[in-house]
Amino acid sequence: MRECPLTKKRVRADQVEPQSGTVFSYSGATSTVSDKDVSAFRFDLADTISKLPNDDLKARAGIEAGDLLAGELNAAKVSAFFFQWRDSSEELHPVRRVLDKFKRTHEGKESSERFAVLLPTGKPPESAHKIAQEFYQSRGVKTPGLLNEKIGKIENSTDFHPESGVELTEARPFNLMFKTYVGPVESEDSIAYLRPETAQAIFAQFKNVLDTARQKVPFGIGQIGKAFRNEVTPRNFIFRSREFEQMELEFFIKPDEVIEAIHGSVATLGTLDPKSKTPEPQPNWGWESWHQYWVEERVRFYEGIGLSRDTLGFHHQTPEELAHYARACTDILFKFPFSKKDEQGNVKGDELEGIAARGDFDLSQHQRFSGKPMTVFDEELRAAWGKLPKEKSDTLWKRYYDHRKNYLTKCAKPDETAEQISQQATEDANGLAKGVYIPHVIEPSAGVDRLILALIANAFSEETKTDDKGKSETTVTLKFHPRVAPFKAGIFPLLKNKPELVKKAQAVRDLLRPWMNVYYDEAGSIGKRYARQDEIGTPFCVTIDFDTLGEKPELLDTVTLRYRDDGKQERLKISELRDWLLAKVR
RNA sequence: GCGGGUGUAGUUCAAUGGUAGAACGGCAGUUUUCCAAACUGCAUACGAGGGUUCGAUUCCCUCCACCCGCUCCA
Structure with missing residues (x-):
């Protein structure tokens, strides 16, 4: 991380464009006195x-x-x-x-701070003076006289800010992890870092789960937990915070070479039709199909809790954006009210979740650094490999070998030689014949806090009504999908001073309470109670009135059921109430 | 991290170098009351710490929090 001392703009030390031109440097400035x-x-x-x-x-x-x-x-x-x-x-x-x-x-009106600025060749020295004076003014020198000007040519330097031309500060590491000390004494031995993501525990436990849960690839392990990152700017409510909840799934699949060995070829999924159901997973799917499948599956999850497809956006990471070990990554975005517009005025959205195809990178890393094997044994592969024509098995062997060698070279330990790497890759590829491989992984990783924020932003709706007396009033309704509404139903006696109504209403409350969160309320007028529930997003309200008690005999033991979003009402038998509600909220 | 702004009740907003008000909301009560009805009563606030002063919510300083912009988004 390097910074322009004048504009405070930051750049990553390894991403500065090299520049050439004339450098003007100064050892400091002092006040010129009139x-x-x-x-x-x-x-x-x-x-x-x-x-x-x-x-x-x-x-x-x-x-x-x-x-x-x-x-x-x-x-x-x-x-x-x-x-x-x-x-x-x-x-x-x-x-x-x-x-x-x-x-x-004139105290404090001098600076011995070094300053240098790069100008494209041909620009007059006055502009350098101007920039330098601006800099020293920002350091408190009101009328700076520049000291020890030096002028020199420079080629392809990465020490200057691409926009301002000002020499950057020394590179400083930007601290992304939270450091702490375990135990009562702060010492070098007790330094610990709070995890910046939750997934590592899954990989560490991969073998245990595989063995004890009697799973076969493909299968997944999901986890939810806290992660901590020292963000530069926590902003936008809970969109970016330093402590956050992450939910991740590591879905383990067979490498494409294994699929091809068993099934002869790798099936492609083609483009999924958003309207049709996600297809049933097939045994001959390769990583691309599985990646696509999980993207679609996750979108369906969001749709299922009220975030319709048009509130979402997608970002397919370009090869430059991808981490070196990743094969593909699709981000699912939500169009937040604070999301920025592009040049055409379209809202792209901000990231809720990333679905990455990470190859066998994670398990391989764990295997190499823990020394414990993360391989699986696949009977089907061993049987199939033996029946492959030599030409085919050679091709697959070579492809697998190349992938492994590529990975091992990129992530080589400092003391590893090229020879050792080739030998390891050969060993890995030979494993295929014995039915042994390291699974690949598809990783959907989502921010829970962001999702909550998206649900609230999506549900928020305001309406201004003017009543008969001309008084206008703005009401807020949170239109949560019933599945995610904190309370599923409000239960009210029409009047609270009629013991029979209260008693009946409480009976309905007690009937529903073991099954869902309900809100019993008898305070204020009935209209006010409806409004209160609208405001906290309760999708249904149940009112116990005189008809419930049998004022009209044919309506005995029925209640008024009122919908949050349109205010419409219908009558429902108490005996049917629980199942009716459960069908809506599950 | 830098620049600017704002901190008074749950919310929105007043006033004040000497007793801090309102509206809405909340709570309790009356009322056969189905979309924030009415009436009665009650409770609730000067972001924190210093300084000036007989006395500070008000003036000054520091800190903190929030907002906006920059930045960051590995």
Whole structure:
């Protein structure tokens, strides 16, 4: 991380465009003092010296201060004299006072900070002066006089900010992880880092789960948990925060070479039709199909809790954006109210989830650094491999070998030789014949807090109504999908001063309570109670009225069921209420 | 991290160097009351710490929080 000292803009140290041109550098700047100030000071100084008590002192002070009485004058110079005379005799104090006054008037108005700026060849030096003066002004020097200008040519330097041309600060690591100490004493041994993502535990436990849960590839392990990142700017409510909840799935699949060995070829999924159901997973799917499948499956999840497809966006990471080990990554975005528009005015959205195809990188890393095998044994593969024509098995062997070698080379430990790497890759490829391989992984990883924010933003709806008296009122309704509404139903007795209504309403409440979150309310008018539930997003309200008690005999034991989004009402038998609601909220 | 702004009740907004008000909301009550009805009563606030002052919510300083912009988004 490097920074332009003038504009404070930051760039990544490894991403600076090389530039050429003329460099103007300065060792610092000092206040230029106006002629008027200078003559006033000199008059004062000469006057003070002339009033010293004896001629001897006058002569001494006159000689020593000679430099100040003639030639160039600035705060730094005066300051130097002031300190030179720090321990002088008491008789010289009036002189010191004059110096002190001048020094103080211009104090802090000098800078010894180095500054350099790169200009394209041909630009006049004045623009460099201007930028440098601007810089020293920002450092408190009001009328900067530049010191020790040096001019030189430079080629392909990455030390200057691409926009401002200003020399960047030293590269500083940007701390992304939270560091802490475990135990009561802070020492080197007890340093710990809070995890920046949750997935690593899954890989560490991969073998245990495989063995104990009696799973076969393909299968997945999901996890939800806290992660911590030292974000530069936590912003936008809970969209980006330093502590957040992450939910991740590591879905383990067979490498394409294994699929091809068993099934002869790798099936492609083609483009999925958004309207049709996600197809049933097939045994001959390769990583591309599985990746596509999970993207579609995740979108369906979002749709299932109320985020319709048109509120979402997608971003397919370009090869440059991808991490070196990733094969593909699709981000699912939500169009938040704060999301920025592009040039055409379209809202792209902000990331809710990334679905990455990560190959066998993670398990391979764990295997190499823990020394424990992360391979699986596949009976079907071993049987199929034996029946392959030699030509085919050679091709697959070679492809697998190349992938492994590529990975091992990229992630080589410092002491590993090319020979060792080839040997390891050969060993890995030979494993195929024995039915042994490291699974590949598809990783959907989502931010839970962001999802909650998206659900709230999506549900928020305001309506301004004007009543008969001309009084306008704005009401807020959170139109949550019933599945994610915090309360599923509000239960009200029409009147609270009628014990029969209250008793019946409480019975309905107790009937539903073991099955779902319900909100019992008897305070205020019925309209107000509906409004309160609208505001917290409760999708249904159930009112117990006189008909429930049998005022009209045919309506005995029925209730008013009222919908949040349109206010419509219908009557429903109490005996059917629970199943009716469960069907809506599950 | 930089620049700017704002901090008074749950919310929106007043006033004040000496007792901090309102509206809406909340709570309790009256009322056969189905979309924030009405009436009665009650409770709730000066972001934190220093300083100036007889006295500070008000003036000054520091900190903190939030907002906007820059930045960041590995």
